[in-house]
Amino acid sequence: GIQVEQSPPDLILQEGANSTLRCNFSDSVNNLQWFHQNPWGQLINLFYIPSGTKQNGRLSATTVATERYSLLYISSSQTTDSGVYFCAVGNTGGFKTIFGAGTRLFVKA
Amino acid sequence: DSGVTQTPKHLITATGQRVTLRCSPRSGDLSVYWYQQSLDQGLQFLIQYYNGEERAKGNILERFSAQQFPDLHSELNLSSLELGDSALYFCASSVEIYNEQFFGPGTRLTVL
Numbered sequence: 074g075i076q077v078e079q080s081p082p083d084l085i086l087q088e089g090a091n092s093t094l095r096c097n098f099s100d101s102v103n104n105l106q107w108f109h110q111n112p113w114g115q116l117i118n119l120f121y122i123p124s125g126t127k128q129n130g131r132l133s134a135t136t137v138a139t140e141r142y143s144l145l146y147i148s149s150s151q152t153t154d155s156g157v158y159f160c161a162v163g164n165t166g167g168f169k170t171i172f173g174a175g176t177r178l179f180v181k182a
Numbered sequence: 183d184s185g186v187t188q189t190p191k192h193l194i195t196a197t198g199q200r201v202t203l204r205c206s207p208r209s210g211d212l213s214v215y216w217y218q219q220s221l222d223q224g225l226q227f228l229i230q231y232y233n234g235e236e237r238a239k240g241n242i243l244e245r246f247s248a249q250q251f252p253d254l255h256s257e258l259n260l261s262s263l264e265l266g267d268s269a270l271y272f273c274a275s276s277v278e279i280y281n282e283q284f285f286g287p288g289t290r291l292t293v294l
Contacts, residue, residue, distance in 0.1 A: 104280050114270060114288055118184070121282035159225065161283075168238035168279055170215065172225040 075100040075164040079173035086150045086180050094145040094176045096160030104163040105136050107145050110175070111156045119145070119158075150180045185209065186286035188273050194292045200261040203289045207254055207275030213237075214256040215276075215283060216248055220269040231256060232279055263293045 076099040086092055096105075107119040120127050120134040122143065127134050131150075136143040147154055157175040164171070185208035195201055207214050216228040218241075227240035231250035242248075245263075250256045260267060270290050274283040 104282075106282060108285075114290075116272065116285040116288075118282065118284060161225075163280060168230055169240050170217075170227045170230075170283070172217075172227070174224050 074169070075102070075162065075171050077160060077162055077171050077173040079158075079160055079176050081176060082174065084176055084178045086178065088150060088152060088180055088182050090150050090180075091146070091148045092150060092178070094147070094158050094160075094178075096143040096145070096162075096173055098141050098143075098160075098162050098171075100141070101165040102138065102141075102162040103165045105143055106161045107134055107143070108159045108161065109154075109156050110159060116159070147178075150178075152180045152182050154178060155180050184284040184286065186273060186275050186284055188271075188286035188289050190289060191287065192290050192292075194294065195263060196294055197263055197265060199263050199293075200259065201263065201291065203258040203260070203271055203273075203291075205256045205258070205273030205275075205286060207256070207273075208284055211275035211277050211284075212254065213276045213279055213281075213283075214250050214254070215274040216242075216256070216258050217272040217274065218269045219272060219288075220266075223269075225272075228258070230279075237279060260291070265293050267291065268293045 124138045160173045187206045228242040230238040274285045
């Protein structure tokens with residue numbers, strides 16, 4: 074089945090710093106989402122981005138489907154950005170959703 | 183608030199017991215998904231329903247079963263519970279099959 078790899082696994086930032094999180098996938102996908110799981114366990118939708126580029130405030134994402142990767146950019150990080158960021162993909166021809174292992178982010182004040 | 187509701191929020195039970203988790207999708211969504219999140223396995227896809235029919239199965243144990251009812255709510259039944267079934271169980275919904283998924287707050291199951 075399709076493999077999803079996220080990097081880095083852990084990231085510590087000083088408040089105000091920028092970062093890039095990466096999601097690689099091993100096969101064609103028909104959908105891709107980025108989520109933020111906050112310290113209370115809630116999974117919050119960030120982007121639905123099977124291809125192209127989107128921006129929402131300090132966050133933006135780019136998916137290059139032909140090269141099988143997606144990037145999540147966080148600019149001017151804040152302590153409330155702390156948590157785990159997940160990439161999830163749905164493989165072409167199937168209906169399963171596969172999550173990566175996540176990137177655990179801690180933003181220091 | 184995603185619009186997806188799950189009950190109960192917390193559940194504590196003993197090994198060998200059976201429990202039912204309930205999910206109500208967002209208004210208008212036809213697809214419902216169930217996921218398990220445990221410390222050692224991460225977020226695992228269990229099963230998907232679309233308009234009452236099962237569409238995909240993931241790593242769902244034979245002791246677990248689910249269904250989606252005519253009013254589109256869904257239930258996940260877990261039986262013969264084991265300590266390793268302790269986890270956070272999420273339900274998600276989407277309009278169709280390949281659309282953006284929205285997650286509920288989860289049910290935290292503790293098996294003692």
